[in-house]
Amino acid sequence: MTSRDTIGREPITIVEIDQDYCLLTYGVAPCAAALGVTGAAKCYHGIATCQDTANFDLGTLTLRFASPMESHGLGDDVTIIPSLIGVDTVPTVINVGGADRDTSPLGKRAKITVTLRDHPYHDRLVDPYWSERDYVAMALGTFWSKWLARNPYHQGRALRVRQGYVGQSLSEMTVRHYIIDRIEGPTKGIVSIVAQDPLKLLDGSRAQTPTLNTGTLDGAIDDNDMSFTLVPSGIGNSQYDASGIGRLGSELISYTRSGDTVTITARALRGTQAASHAAGDVFQEVLVISSQRVDLLLADLLQGAGIASALIPSTDWDEEADLWLNGFNLSAWIAEPTSIAQLVEEILQQACCFIWWDEEDQEIKFRAVRPFYAVTDDIPIDVTDDGNLVADSVVIEARPDERISEVIIRYAQINPLGAIDDAANYARRRRIIDSDAEDALQYNERRTKEIFARFLDDANDAATSVLATRILERHADTPKVISFATDAKDALIKAGTVVRMTHHGLVDVTGAALPTLLQIMSRDEIDAGHRIAFEARPYLSRTRYGFIMANGSPVYGSATAEQKEDGGWIAPNAVGFSNGDLPYRIL
Template sequence: METRHFVMESFDGPSPEGRFTIVAKDALKLADDERAQAPKPSRGYLTADIGSGTTSVTLLPVGIGNLEYPASGYVSIGGKEICAFTRSGDVLTLTRARYNTAAVAHKSQDRVQLCLEYVGQSPATILRDLFVTYAGVPAAYIDLNDWQEEASAFLGVLYSALIPEPTGVNKLASELVQQAALAVWWDDLHRQMRMRVLRPILSDAALFDDQNILSRSMRIKDQHEKRLSQVWVYYGLVNPLTKADDPTNYRSLHVSGDLLAEADYGQPAVKKIYARFIPEFGRQVAQRAGDIVLGQYRFPPRLMTFQTFRGVEPLPELGMGCNVMAQPMQTDTGAPAVIPSQITRITPQESGFLIEAPELRFVGEPIDLGDRTIIINSNVQNFNWRASYDRLYPAPTVDDEIICIINPGVLVGSNSTSLAAFVLGDWPAFANLTIRLRGGIRGKGGAGGKGGSAGSGGGNGSAGGTALYARHAFKLELFEGASLWGGGGGGGGGAGGPSGSISGGGRGGGGGGGAGVAAGAGGSGNNPGRGGSATGGGSGGSGGGEAGGGRSGGNPGNAGDRGGTGTNPTLSGGNGGGAGAAIDGNSYSTKTGPTNTLRGRLIN
């Protein structure tokens, strides 16, 4: 006798005959959206109005901080802004405007919702947390080690997301299952929740054929409504507070397409996936998701329904990958066709089992689980390679080839001269790193110096920022059209004219800003200097009377010019800001390709 395990949904009875009716479901029912939400709703709210610059708030009701909020994390205030926080009692110390939201004023009584954040985690870990922590699935139902080993062996990538509002667990789990190409099901025989990474069915998997399929029980249906010729994967969610199914809320798009399939069937069939769990720079991960879905549904998958006998091998189990061979299925040559399938439904019967097994076919090249590539395909500032890697991939191993590609036309810049545009980050000594630069990495331009007031010298321009910073060995492959440029230094401010009542007094002109993706601002003065541009330094402003004029900011990788000198008495103009480094950590690099793509100092 077999025992199958379910969760009791409801019961009715007794009837006049003393009978009870029981409705039982599998454990996944606990994750239904109307029953389970993640994160759980928070009851805290603001005690008073706050402005856009407020960094400390107190929550009500009294004591709610210790009850519902951790020592640190992220909160959504009024559904308008995400803030990082640390907590002491009911007081939150805030870092405003996180996750691409803007700092805005909030009203007293605005709700303060605790967010749920996953950063660089295995889908096994995320799913287990959703099911156990938020849906109340008993932890004993999930073998986390088994799930993690499955994901590590057959997937090898990580996922990240911030969930700012209570959202159905089933919705979140279903999204992740699709984006990671998984199957999750309830094993009612062993009282376990199972997870499998979708992959080709092996040729020696369990076989169902005329030897174990009940005669004339086979039914085959072509599921034409599931055919696909294009899969669009939107990834890199911009603002978690806006709609997750809005394509304008995603930075990037990968399209997996099969034009031959469209020609074969006469029209396109498009599926859109809004991948909140795939962060920016995850093009390889998005491509994998799109390619697997397209490979499954490039041809209309067949749904097979058949019956088997009890006591005949193989014993069918839910989720089992198998091969099905039965008439009238044939190859083009007339030989019996073997259809790779996965069992998705089993109905036990007195003499056997009624089985549903949709075709599970993979078309295209196998997925390279060792690929550790990050592709930057849109402009970004202050990129940290290791931090981005950790959101997508597990810890590097000695065999991994870790690659970062900056696509043509893409610029990696910086919003501060004290921060490099591209930082390698900290890696183990064995890490094999390669940058393929087809776009640009450019430091920030320095600010122009201020024009001196009457009787004073001009202000110095600021130094340009660094483009690339490294303290680990790496290969740098440079391509035609690429640019690795330090920021231009700011131009010096002009000296002021004579002080006192001597004629000709006046303020010096402001220095021009240095070149950079984020260019330096012009300095103030009698006439302010012009800000720089992405490719050139700004011109200096003219001085008043006998005051000196400001001078130009530096072009990419060049120092700014020294400010003009005032007269009677002679005063010095400000020094031009130094040139930003193209590479700080040049001794760690091995370069190939055209070196005319480099502008700026090569240091350390």
Template sequence: MGDPISIVELHMDYCSRTFGVGACTASLGGQVDRKCFNTWATCKLKSAFNKATKVYAFTENVTGLPVGQYIPALKSVSGRSGTVNIAGSDPRMESLGVRATVTATFRDFVDNDTVSDKYQAERRSGAAQLSGVGYDPADRGTFWGRFKTRNPNYAGRKLVVKQGYIDSGAVTIEAERHYVITEFEGPDTNGVVTVKGKDVLDLAGNTKAVAPKASRGFLGADIDASATSVTMLPAGVGAEYASSGWAVIGSEIVSFDRTGDVMTIGRGRRGTVAASHTVNDTVQETFSVRRSRIDDVLYDLLVNYAAIPASYIPVADWQAEVDRWGGQLELTADICKPEGVSNLIGEMAVLGISIWWDEIAQKIRLRINRPPDLDVVKPIDDRNNIISAKQEDRDEDRLTRVVFSTVQIDPTKGLSKDNFLRTRVVIDVDAEYVDNYNGQRSKEIVSRWLNHGADNLVRILSKRLLNRFNKQPVLYEINLDYKDDCGLVDVLQLSSRVAQDDTGAIAPQLMQVIKREDDRSGHSLKITAQKFQFAGRYGYVTENSRPVYTASSAAQKARGAYFVDEGTLLFGDGTCPYVFS
């Protein structure tokens, strides 16, 4: 099979043009004393910069590497997969979970710059310098010293880790994970460089992406409570606003239609009161949605505000998941000032969604809090897969009731509970019964995303949450052989002596992977999985032509609903009835 190999790629911005040729009219002279290095920081004519990507591929110094394809300067690479916070239910972590991370260390070295510099030969001859005096790049600095100076805007650029093996000079890749660069340390006096990355959802971090974007426009004159037109300054700023929409002036929400820098406004909208405002008061455009699908709102925030490439979002998969399990998940909200995108998505998570980065498929996944449905169930057991396993009950996360507040009175006043009109309480009476758990465990949800009301949706979301967490959530920490690799949110069926029924027999358990870690040896992995608490056999509305239960196939029975004998409450084969969520 060959020897194992790790490859780390840094994808850096690189100008596709050539200095002084065609569209690039830069030339030596004046303040331009040398040609660029085809990066933004070194560009001599930024209006001509044409961004492409240059990939620097590093690997360990192993024998048999293909000539010219890799830079043998990699010392080590280690990573940690992210953690999913199912439906934002774990109070110990952020609603969006924990980002996957990677750390790669490199050795610095003397380099002749042939890999990085398009004009290396001209540096030597002097043709790349205004002075005409040449120099040998190998006599000036080191690879990483030059790299960092030429690419100071490394943050957010792609970092790819590939794992595979090399055999007779041929490299075969078995796994590939994608991240964005977040930190760059070194080179230090020992010639060590460390580059760190996180998964692409880091681009939605609260310090990196906000919605709405901060507006620059302000009132050019005082207005009273009856004015229906305003002119914004500075001149030309109107082009930064939509042609129509919603904005906040002071504590008043207005609707607007805009022509140039002039807005025609509707006063005192969304529960606010028309008031007088003073010259120089900011006109802040809002992030407003009206009965919009949750997947559409998430896409908008991630792509248009966090600048995450749209190619990372499997739109059809998102739509299918929401169509099937979140058809009523429509959002209505006004976000009146710039707020972190991560926080905003975290607020949506408690509505029963999980978002995570699939670092293998290079996609952002979306999952509704629901029973197992079309998920592929992977069996694991003590004999064939499990190296070791242990379980932990999280009784502190058990729930018996959900207190859910919706409909903001005034969207400019924030998320305090007294700024909401409706509070609905959904209780699992059986869980609170004196002979059962004998007590209350409440989860309070305050949501500004359901400002149209949606009481029926609140009931559904609350019951789903209780169905999953009305017993102690059970976490399983399992070590598996690498051949049994699995991804975040995969559904497993565990058959192990750590999970027994009341007779002591092994009781197969369905569970969902919420954390995954590679062992440093590369031969095993550790996962943390959360037991599925959805009890029962879930039914689905079927087509009119569906045959009766006894004539249906196993696949039809798994995705249908049939009526049981009203006396026994069982089907003829002894199986239990269906339930609906």
């Protein structure tokens, strides 16, 4: 029996922040700092107070905070600052394929606000030279006023929330990982730390691509000139590649460069017109993406935004794309600095996939919009009325506004400088309709989703068909969101987990309980250590997908439930099998 199952358990929350901390000792080689020479007092082991920055040896000092309790059961070797007031959480919300039109295709980022009480402090944990100071630390300032003065560069540093029960070690507790966005206060003796998941690094002015260039033309050129010089002097080598694609006003060109001299190798590219350009006009590099598979392109963009490669499980991403997205090789010309978040959102929609931050695994997950596949996916966790669900917590919400019966994809963009949502700027169009759903005997109306896909070029005919089909499979019938709550013993369920729900409100046409596969969109521990709230969406429901099976597999009537889920059989007719089961569709 685990600690989560014990009666009378006492929850505990510990917040950890990692402070940048020099591993050297003041004045001891290689540190060249010296009292009276480099400073009047010793440093506080942070870069802001360092007197020999050339030799700063970056390490980490972990500070731990918890609420004032008589005992945390962690032992004397773990130092706890008892100033935690509370932790408010806004959970990750996954948006599968952009299904929720009110939310970005990136979903909602996890965000927490940690509230702490400020107080006088002796500095013994944070200042290795506290006993040598010519002042009494308890008499000057407060913990947070001093810490912020000494550590102004805290944005982007690690923050962790450990949740468990008294008697557990730190390693036994559940850990959620974030990065610090800002620290507010101290105000009236209170400090708030706002932290978010690493996908926040994608947003707005935080991350753009291509890089903004500032080189300008030294003199005017006409529509026949094939070279120009950049100013100010030296900017060519500092800001521009030796060759590539560039933009001058409303014209796209290819070029080579030597120093500040740019030689034009072709003009009026991609539907633009050769034109005259004045002295002082900006020359901007264009980001050219050429037939790059979706998983690799997303990883490049995330890392370009400052997200560490260690947070991207490339092997998992590769396996997912190999099986479900191998035909989604994307191309685009990005001709002006653009928010990486915007580009990622477009790609997720145009390649029918999604990503999210896993706070516990400390990595960014990547999935295609696809059916459950038992061969590679984790075994679903069973959730039942009797075993897991809190009484009266299940809410089944229909989302008719998300239903789709027609998908139109405009692709093969003509002019990269034209409006993304201009239908006339695309050479090709894919239109797929679910005529059954529009029939008077079903929903009797048309619901259209139109996608302007600048990342899909004329080599992506097959991909557009897959994209449209997968959207219809998920949205031809009225989508549902299912909310429910469980006890903390079900803490293994998290965002992205697949569960098999058996609930009296989910039945077949006879009224018998119908075990239903759901994918968790969000997880929120609403009562720490006691109760967890979830939101989930059913997997693809209109089609039963089949997979190639090994020789020697049994006939359908003799197959186990697991074999029927993992494989595929040819039905005698379009209606299905003699026992009423639906026929399979081969992917």
